[in-house]
Amino acid sequence: MIYLRETVAGLISPWVVLSPTRFARQLQQFAATELYTHYDIAEVAERQPSPLREEMHRHANDELRHHGIFLDWARKVAPYVTAGAADDPSGSRSRLEREEVRALVAQPAAPHRRLPTLFEYMTYIFLSESRAVLQFKLYQWINRYDRRCREWIPRLLADETRHVGYSARVAREEFRRAPWTCTKGFFRVLGYILRQDLLDLLRLVQILGSGLVTGLLYYGVVTPYGLVKRAFGGVRRGRLRRAAPTGPVALDDAFWSRS
Amino acid sequence: MNVCGVSAQYHDAATALVVDGQLVSAAQEERFSRRKGDPSIPVRAVRRLLDDAGLAPGDLDAVVFYEKPFQKFFRIVASSVANAPFGLTAFRAALHAWFESRLWIRTDLARALEVPRERIAFSDHHLSHAAAVFLTHDVGSAATLVVDGVGEWATTTLGRMRRDDDGLRYEVLETVDFPHSLGLLYSAITAYLGFEVNEGEYKVMGLAAHGEPRFAEEIGALVEAAADDAPRGTGGFRLDLRAFAHDRSVQKGWSRRLETILGPPNPPHRPFAADGSEDARRYADVAASLQRVLEERLLRLARRARELTGESTLCYGGGVALNAVANGVLARSGVFERLLVHPASGDAGGAVGAALAWAATHGEPRAAPLGAPLLGTTPDVRDDAPPDADDLAWERADDQDALCERVAELLADDRVLGWVHGRAEWGPRALGARSILARPDGPDQQARLNRMVKEREDFRPFAPVVLAHRADELFEGFGPGRALERRMLSVVTVRPAWRERLAAATHVDGSARVQVLHEEDAPLLHRLLLAFERRTSLPALLNTSFNHAGEPIVDSVTDAVASARRCRLDALAIPPYVGLRSRADAVPRAGDTTPTDATRC
Numbered sequence: 001m002i003y004l005r006e007t008v009a010g011l012i013s014p015w016v017v018l019s020p021t022r023f024a025r026q027l028q029q030f031a032a033t034e035l036y037t038h039y040d041i042a043e044v045a046e047r048q049p050s051p052l053r054e055e056m057h058r059h060a061n062d063e064l065r066h067h068g069i070f071l072d073w074a075r076k077v078a079p080y081v082t083a084g085a086a087d088d089p090s091g092s093r094s095r096l097e098r099e100e101v102r103a104l105v106a107q108p109a110a111p112h113r114r115l116p117t118l119f120e121y122m123t124y125i126f127l128s129e130s131r132a133v134l135q136f137k138l139y140q141w142i143n144r145y146d147r148r149c150r151e152w153i154p155r156l157l158a159d160e161t162r163h164v165g166y167s168a169r170v171a172r173e174e175f176r177r178a179p180w181t182c183t184k185g186f187f188r189v190l191g192y193i194l195r196q197d198l199l200d201l202l203r204l205v206q207i208l209g210s211g212l213v214t215g216l217l218y219y220g221v222v223t224p225y226g227l228v229k230r231a232f233g234g235v236r237r238g239r240l241r242r243a244a245p246t247g248p249v250a251l252d253d254a255f256w257s258r259s
Numbered sequence: 260m261n262v263c264g265v266s267a268q269y270h271d272a273a274t275a276l277v278v279d280g281q282l283v284s285a286a287q288e289e290r291f292s293r294r295k296g297d298p299s300i301p302v303r304a305v306r307r308l309l310d311d312a313g314l315a316p317g318d319l320d321a322v323v324f325y326e327k328p329f330q331k332f333f334r335i336v337a338s339s340v341a342n343a344p345f346g347l348t349a350f351r352a353a354l355h356a357w358f359e360s361r362l363w364i365r366t367d368l369a370r371a372l373e374v375p376r377e378r379i380a381f382s383d384h385h386l387s388h389a390a391a392v393f394l395t396h397d398v399g400s401a402a403t404l405v406v407d408g409v410g411e412w413a414t415t416t417l418g419r420m421r422r423d424d425d426g427l428r429y430e431v432l433e434t435v436d437f438p439h440s441l442g443l444l445y446s447a448i449t450a451y452l453g454f455e456v457n458e459g460e461y462k463v464m465g466l467a468a469h470g471e472p473r474f475a476e477e478i479g480a481l482v483e484a485a486a487d488d489a490p491r492g493t494g495g496f497r498l499d500l501r502a503f504a505h506d507r508s509v510q511k512g513w514s515r516r517l518e519t520i521l522g523p524p525n526p527p528h529r530p531f532a533a534d535g536s537e538d539a540r541r542y543a544d545v546a547a548s549l550q551r552v553l554e555e556r557l558l559r560l561a562r563r564a565r566e567l568t569g570e571s572t573l574c575y576g577g578g579v580a581l582n583a584v585a586n587g588v589l590a591r592s593g594v595f596e597r598l599l600v601h602p603a604s605g606d607a608g609g610a611v612g613a614a615l616a617w618a619a620t621h622g623e624p625r626a627a628p629l630g631a632p633l634l635g636t637t638p639d640v641r642d643d644a645p646p647d648a649d650d651l652a653w654e655r656a657d658d659q660d661a662l663c664e665r666v667a668e669l670l671a672d673d674r675v676l677g678w679v680h681g682r683a684e685w686g687p688r689a690l691g692a693r694s695i696l697a698r699p700d701g702p703d704q705q706a707r708l709n710r711m712v713k714e715r716e717d718f719r720p721f722a723p724v725v726l727a728h729r730a731d732e733l734f735e736g737f738g739p740g741r742a743l744e745r746r747m748l749s750v751v752t753v754r755p756a757w758r759e760r761l762a763a764a765t766h767v768d769g770s771a772r773v774q775v776l777h778e779e780d781a782p783l784l785h786r787l788l789l790a791f792e793r794r795t796s797l798p799a800l801l802n803t804s805f806n807h808a809g810e811p812i813v814d815s816v817t818d819a820v821a822s823a824r825r826c827r828l829d830a831l832a833i834p835p836y837v838g839l840r841s842r843a844d845a846v847p848r849a850g851d852t853t854p855t856d857a858t859r860c
Contacts, residue, residue, distance in 0.1 A: 214351040219344060226343035237438070238500055240337040244413060244434040249386065251427060251620040256321075256380040259329050259365060 002190065005197050006131045010138025017143045024078035031070035038063035044121060055166055059125075062159045073152060119174035120185040126167040127193060133160045260623060261318050263309075264614025265368065266325040266387075266606050267300045268361055270457045273607035274301045275634075276308045277614040280623025282395065284308045285634040285685045287607050290814035296457060297811075300371045301610075307636060316373040323617045325609030326384035328364050330411035332357055334437060338506050346507040382613035384410025385418075386429060388576035391601040391612030393420045394427070394619060395629040401599070402568040403429075404560055407442045407577030407606075414440035415495055415560065419568045422626070427619035432567045438506040439497040441556055442579050444482065447505055447512035448549050452542050453525030456512075464584055465719045467550035468768040470543030475551045477520050482556060495560055521545055553579070554588045561594045572597040576612075580604035580748075581687065583772050587749040590738025597739060602632040602746045603686035611685075631780035632746060633692055635683025638816045640833055648820040651831060651838030659783060659834070666696075666832050667790035669839075670800065673698055674829035675712055677805050679819045680783055684812070688747040689804035690774055691724060691784035693812050693819070695828065697763070699723050699801040704763030708801070712826045714808040722747060723764035724774040724802040726788050733757045733799060734773055747774040764801045774802060783834065 016022045038060050045056035116124070136153050143149040175182040229235050249255070264275040267288075275285035286308060288301035309316065335357070339350045360367065369376045382390075388410075389403035400421030407414065415435035421428045437443075446456045449463050481499045502520065505512035518524060522541055557579070564573060573595040580586065580600050590598045601608045615627060640646070645653035656662035669676055675697045684690045697708060699721075709717050725733055730741070736751040743749035750772050753765045765771055778785040792798045806812045807825040816833055823831045823838075831838040 210355070211351065214354055215347065217354075218339070218347050218350050222339055222350065223343035226340040229340055235337060235341045237341045237506065238497060240334060240341055240436060240438075241412065244431075244436055246431045246433065248428065248430045249383070251386075251429060251616070256323070256382070256617060256620075259324075259327050259381045 002127060002193060002197075003131060003134055005200070006135035007138065010135045010142065013139050013142055017139075017146055017149065020078040024074040027070045027074035027077065031067045031074065034063045034067040034070060038067060041125075048118070052170065059163055059166070062163070066156055066159065069152065069156065073148065076148070116189075117174075117181075117185055119171055119178075119182045120189050122167045122171040122174065123186055123189045124193070126164060126171055127189065129160050129163040129167060133157065133164060136160065260320050260618060260621065261314055262614045262618050263305060263319050263322045263372070264325065264382075264387075264610035264612070264617075265301060265305070265322060265372075266609040266613070268298055268328075268364065269606055270296045270298050271605055271607040272298050272301045272304075273603070273610045274304045274308060275611040275614045276312055276314075277618050277623075277627070278312065280615075280618045280625050280627060282611060282615065282627040282629065282634065283312055284636075285603075285611055286636065286683070286814075287603075287811070289811040290635065290683065293811060293818070295809060295811045300367060302371050305372055311636060319372075319374055319378065321378050321380050321617055321621075322368055322372055322374050323380045323382055323613040324364060324368065325382055325387040325606070325613040327381045327411050328361055331384075332362060334409075334412045338437065342507050348508050348510065349506065352509040380617055382609075382616055384609065385413055385416040385434075385577070386616060387609035387612035388601075388604065389416070389418060389420055389429070389574055389612065390427070390616035390619070391604070391608040392574035392576045392599050393422075394615040395601060395611070395627055396574070396599050397626045397628050398572050398574075398597075398599070400570060401572040401574045402564040402570040402595070403574045403576070404564050405577040406557065406560065406575075406579040407440075408446060409437045409440055409443065412436050414442060417495075417560065417564045417567060419570065420574065422619070422624050424624075426622075426624045427616060433495065433563070435495050435497075438500060438503070440505075441482070441496075441553060442577065443505045443512065444498060444503070445549065445553060445579065445582075447503055447517075448478075448545065450512055450527070451517065451521070451524040452546060453527055455527075460578075460581070462716065462719060463546045464550065464582055465766070466543050466546040467584070468547070468720075468766050468770065469718055470540065470545070470547035472548040472551040473544050474521060474548035478545075478548045478552045479555070481517075481520075482552060495563060496556055550582075550584060553582065554585045557585050557589055558592055558594065561589055561592065565594050571595060572599060574599045576601055576604045576608065578605040583743075583748055584750045584770070586743055587736065587738065587751065590743055590749055591736060598743065600743055600746075600748045601686075602629070602684075602688065602748065605687070607686070631690065632685040633682040633690070633781075634685040635692070636814060637682050638679050638819070638833060640816060640836070642835070645836045645838065646816045646820055646831075646833055648824075648831075648838060650824060651820075651840055653836050653838045656835045656837065659786060662832070662834055662837065663783070663787045663790040665837055666787055666830075667794055669830050669837070670696060670698060670791055671794040673701070675708065675826075677813075677819055677823045677826070677828045677831040678784070679805070679813065679816065679831070679833045681781070683814055686746075687804075687812075688774075689802060689812060690747060691776070691781040691802060693805040693814070694724075695803045695805050695826070696787075697801045697803075698795075699761045699764040699797065699799050700759070702762050704801070708763070708803070712828065718767075720766040720772070721764050721801050721803050722772040722774060723761055723799045724776050724784070724788070725799040726785070726792065727775050727777045729798040730773070730775045733761065734771065737775075741775050744773055744775045745777065745780065747772055760797060761799060764799070 016026050041056055041063065042060040045053050045060060048056060136157050140149055140153040260279055262277040266273050272288040273286065276283050286304045288299060288304045289295055289297040291303035291307060335353045339346050365376055365379050368379050385405040388405040393401055393403065403418045403420050405416045413434040414437055416431060417433040418429060418431045445460060449459045450456050452463060454462050481502050482496050483499060502514055502517040503512060504514045525542055561573060575598060581604055586600060656665055666676065675695065678694045678696050681692050684692050695712065698704060705721060706717055708721060709715055709719060733754060734751045735754055737744055738749055744751060750770045753761055753769055753771050758765050758769060776785055776788060788798065788800060791800060804812045805819065805822060807822050810822065813819045813822045819831060819833065829840055
């Protein structure tokens with residue numbers, strides 16, 4: 001269930017990869033996620049004891065490197081899509097955006113919100129990274145005709161696999177210390193991820209649903225009405241109304257109140 | 260009587276405050292929200308202008324929206340019906356936008372601005388544009404010509420406006436209805452050239468000078484002159500709609516037919532490379548042809564306005580009136596003895612027109628002459644402490660003479676400087692209140708500023724500001740009374756003898772969008788120009804808007820400090836202070852080594 005979204009995304013990936021514009025946009029999204037994760041992990045790492053802190057910082061640095069890889073890749077796929085490049089030749093706006101992401105991560109949690117425990121955080125990383133591994137493996141296999149996918153994805157997969165390994169290890173160690181608390185924590189993380197997936201699904205349903213309703217309205221009501229109206233010469237594309245009103249405009253109260 | 264005009268929901272939301280028939284302030288929302296072209300209800304701008312005037316929302320007699328949203332909605336419905344079954348995307352986008360917010364504007368305005376619903380009034384889009392010009396000039400009657408993308412139904416309106424004891428009189432003589440639109444033609448080709456609509460039109464105008472109008476005939480054929488017996492509503496011209504799709508699609512305003520005629524388009528957001536390649540030349544030629552066709556059509560419309568009204572003054576408004584090159588052609592054509600243009604003739608200016616027109620029809624028909632259009636906020640500079648920016652070394656000048664001498668010395672030393680003084684400008688042009696100033700000479704100055712400071716395309720020109728008493732010596736081709744040039748609304752020709760000394764402010768075709776500076780318009784800037792002239796014998800400076808790529812013009816001191824940092828300006832003058840950046844961090848000059856990214860971070 002939890003891997004469903006990534007499986008679907010992996011399976012439909014040729015639809016994305018075959019369009020340079022779509023592919024570049026998706027790579028930019030990947031880059032943005034990696035950047036956010038970089039700052040988030042670095043922030044949490046600061047609160048951990050050594051040697052976990054170093055391990056997490058290494059993970060954070062990997063994410064920053066991946067951010068660069070995805071951006072670079074996006075630039076190569078469709079230079080005109082990336083970063084509004086025409087207006088940002090020096091990359092100063094990108095730097096500014098990076099600062100904004102950092103500021104977002106650094107925001108203190110709301111007072112009533114509890115921070116996740118180390119077990120929960122590591123479980124979250126484990127699940128997210130293993131989902132990413134699945135998605136990238138599917139990407140690599142399905143799009144093996146694409147040279148860039150063959151060359152670039154293995155570079156990312158090696159890191160992601162390492163992230164899965166260390167997060168699983170730390171989560172296991174934490175679980176051994178307090179199994180009952182961690183079990184509750186595991187379901188909390190699972191619930192959080194499923195809730196996020198559900199929200200994404202609802203957004204998709206909303207878009208498709210509203211598209212369906214407006215489509216029905218347009219083809220079921222507007223089009224027949226338009227065809228009849230045009231047949232009787234009431235309206236046509238180049239002339240939407242019979243005559244525009246000319247002459248003095250009465251600037252009275254009725255004029256000002258009419259919207 | 261206190262009236263607040265509002266334009267919002269499309270682009271460039273703005274507000275204007277009229278007190279007892281006089282325009283006291285006006286500002287765009289983007290200056291406060293820091294979001295370029297911000298279309299949202301201008302809550303921040305309204306609050307700021309009311310605070311500055313010492314008024315509360317309850318003191319407003321009316322809040323006047325610049326157009327009639329329901330009429331616009333009916334036009335969109337009619338367009339969907341006329342285009343069925345080919346306009347689904349436009350229909351879907353319109354339905355979302357209108358049902359989410361635009362149809363509830365009365366309620367939204369009342370809630371956001373905290374005024375009773377019954378005090379919300381609605382003007383007419385083209386009336387607002389025409390009134391913004393007419394009522395800010397001291398004329399008794401005039402012909403009006405409004406040309407833009409689209410208002411409620413009309414895209415072009417010829418009319419007459421006059422003022423009498425009973426108030427304002429407005430007569431519509433001829434209109435051209437949507438989808439036939441010169442503004443949308445310009446927007447469609449702006450997008451075809453890869454620029455952003457409502458943002459890239461200036462770039463197309465700048466690019467036009469690099470090309471030859473070899474497609475003028477083809478583009479001209481797409482804008483047919485309507486037959487004399489054509490019904491009203493297509494009176495002046497009509498577009499060959501087979502080449503356009505702006506009434507069917509929100510993503511693409513042209514059809515394959517246009518591509519057959521002009522060749523493949525430049526993909527959106529692809530950096531425009533003025534590299535002399537065949538494609539680059541073709542795009543420049545398309546821009547030049549479009550500009551030529553636009554000028555011809557505008558001249559025809561002006562002649563028609565003269566014929567219909569017999570007036571000697573033309574009040575010209577709408578987004579197309581932001582095209583300074585075409586304005587210059589119209590002004591010099593002699594069709595009208597006086598050509599008047601509002602400094603914010605796009606939709607932002609609609610806020611001014613709506614408020615003034617309401618006041619004029621409610622007992623305040625006096626003109627509200629607009630001298631220098633400095634209607635924005637005043638920077639919050641403390642006299643006892645410099646602005647808070649530790650990356651600049653601040654100096655305090657004892658008096659205005661000392662300040663001007665110091666700034667002139669920096670400029671003469673080829674420093675690029677931010678200048679923030681007095682109330683902010685109204686409209687898209689920087690007129691010396693929120694400007695970046697630099698020497699106008701030097702062959703590499705334009706590229707240096709485009710690349711290092713503004714971070715924008717190399718082909719885009721800069722404008723000069725010149726002392727009024729020496730303007731004729733440097734430039735030729737002024738319009739009657741040099742009224743447009745005073746507000747940077749027209750383009751003139753740099754005299755050949757001065758082109759080298761004004762190299763950075765002279766466009767590739769020898770033109771310049773000059774600001775002719777009179778002492779009463781901006782006394783301190785005038786004094787600075789005199790000081791600069793004494794040091795260099797140059798009576799002009801390069802003057803460009805104080806903003807970085809993608810951001811609105813700065814408003815407050817805080818914005819100025821942040822933007823100066825992004826632009827890496829050498830200095831920032833916020834009288835009485837001048838802040839200097841160390842040479843290592845400043846804008847490199849010709850011959851300096853280009854900094855690497857590592858040194859710039």
